[in-house]
Structure formats: structure tokens, C-alpha cells
Amino acid sequence: MVEPENTTASQDSAAIPADWLAEFEAAARRPLETRIRYGFVKTYRPVLDDEPFRAFDSMEQYRRWCEENLPDWLGYGRV
Amino acid sequence: MAAFEYRQALEIRDAFARHGVRYLFIGKSGALLLGYPDTTQDADIFAERSQTNCEAILLGLRDLGFALTDGQAAEILRGKDFVQLKNGPFDLDLVFAPDGIERFEDAWQRRIVVEGFPVCHIDDIIASKAATNRQKDRDSLPRLRSFREYWLRHRDSETGFGRTSRDT
Numbered sequence: 001m002v003e004p005e006n007t008t009a010s011q012d013s014a015a016i017p018a019d020w021l022a023e024f025e026a027a028a029r030r031p032l033e034t035r036i037r038y039g040f041v042k043t044y045r046p047v048l049d050d051e052p053f054r055a056f057d058s059m060e061q062y063r064r065w066c067e068e069n070l071p072d073w074l075g076y077g078r079v
Numbered sequence: 080m081a082a083f084e085y086r087q088a089l090e091i092r093d094a095f096a097r098h099g100v101r102y103l104f105i106g107k108s109g110a111l112l113l114g115y116p117d118t119t120q121d122a123d124i125f126a127e128r129s130q131t132n133c134e135a136i137l138l139g140l141r142d143l144g145f146a147l148t149d150g151q152a153a154e155i156l157r158g159k160d161f162v163q164l165k166n167g168p169f170d171l172d173l174v175f176a177p178d179g180i181e182r183f184e185d186a187w188q189r190r191i192v193v194e195g196f197p198v199c200h201i202d203d204i205i206a207s208k209a210a211t212n213r214q215k216d217r218d219s220l221p222r223l224r225s226f227r228e229y230w231l232r233h234r235d236s237e238t239g240f241g242r243t244s245r246d247t
Contacts, residue, residue, distance in 0.1 A: 017225065035112075055161070059178055077213065
């Protein structure tokens with residue numbers, strides 16, 4: 001995500017980009033049910049969504065599996 | 080499968096409470112509960128790794144409608160570090176050892192309760208995302224850190240985020 005260039009000058013919101021501040025304030029006005037409705041989406045992710053169950057002994061094993069099996073564009077690879 | 084719904088969040092809360100599961104929402108799903116405006120696909124649960132808790136999780140998951148084989152149940156009972164569940168009414172990631180958080184008890188002490196949902200503190204959510212060192216998490220961190228500043232200022236206000244409390 002690209003950081004907005006403009007930032008608010010108000011004392012209360014120093015260092016928070018104005019675009020983001022507006023989004024945070026709008027979210028704060030929404031009830032939890034609405035935040036969940038807006039926040040959870042479902043799109044098909046190749047490979048990742050193709051098995052009903054996976055378990056990994058360690059997070060390192062899971063991260064490695066992601067790097068070796070998932071398309072790069074999903075963003076699960078480590079930097 | 081459809082997106083995770085508020086009703087299902089309530090079902091998790093109630094089923095896990097019924098069986099006494101010790102867990103916290105973590106990741107972006109936890110941040111959403113705290114008020115962070117973004118999107119995610121899965122509900123992420125950070126659970127205490129103990130025999131009692133793993134047994135309680137299993138009961139809760141079956142109540143929720145997850146169709147677990149005996150082998151899959153055994154994996155959960157063993158407390159594997161990370162379990163991906165896509166065999167129920169919604170997708171659920173069960174994490175017993177998230178990156179960036181040393182002990183469940185520490186995160187539990189810092190938890191925030193939002194309308195009955197136990198959620199990791201925003202600092203733990205950020206620490207976990209930073210420790211993964213994944214591209215998608217790295218991209219999201221600047222905005223998440225800005226949200227932290229906003230959240231810390233407004234978390235106790237009457238107008239923002241609804242009521243938050245450490246009381247369960």
C-alpha cells in the first residue's frame with residue numbers, strides 16, 4: 001500500500017496521514033457488525049484454498065511451504 | 080465459501096466461551112475488531128497451547144460445524160504451531176505460536192475485549208506482523224502503525240470503537 005503524501009497538521013493527529021485519519025474516523029463511527037461486514041471478504045486463492053485442512057509443526061515450516069507452493073503474487077513470501 | 084460474518088464471530092465467541100477456550104483474535108482480523116479499516120479473508124485465532132485448551136478447542140470447533148477427521152483432531156490436540164481449517168462454515172487459522180509473541184500468557188495479559196471478543200493488543204498484532212517478514216505484512220505495517228497511534232488516543236472515548244475493556 002502506498003502511503004498518502006498529505007498529512008494532517010492538527011495537533012491531535014500529528015504524523016497520521018490525512019487520508020488514513022479520515023478512514024480511521026469513519027471506521028470508528030461504524031458498529032462492530034458493520035466493520036466485520038466491510039472487513040471480511042472472500043476471493044479464491046490458488047493452492048491455499050484447495051485443501052480443507054493443513055497443519056504445520058512450526059511457523060517456519062508453514063512459511064517455507066508458502067514460499068515453495070504459493071504464487072508469488074499472493075504476497076506470502078518473505079522479503 | 081462466503082465471507083466471514085458477524086453472526087459467525089458471535090458463534091465462535093459463544094462456542095469457545097461454552098468450552099472455556101483461552102484464545103485471542105490476532106492478525107488483521109483482530110485489528111478489524113479493534114476498529115482498523117481494512118480487508119482480510121480469514122479469522123485468525125491465537126490459542127493457548129495446553130492439553131486442556133486443545134481439547135476445549137476441538138469441542139468448540141465441532142460445535143461450530145467443522146468436520147474434523149480423527150487424524151485432523153489429533154493434529155489439533157498435539158498443538159501444532161499452525162492449523163488451517165477450511166472444512167467448516169468459515170475459514171479459520173488456528174495459531175499456537177505466532178511469530179513475534181513469546182508467550183500466550185503475555186498476550187492474554189495485554190488483551191482487549193471488544194463486545195465480548197478477546198483480541199490481541201494492537202502492539203502484539205503489529206509485533207506479529209513485523210516478525211513474519213512477509214511482503215504483504217510489510218506493506219501493511221505503516222498504515223497499521225498509524226492506526227495504533229489513533230487507537231491509543233481514542234480507545235477509551237465514548238464515541239470511538241464502541242466499548243473496549245479488559246474485563247471478560
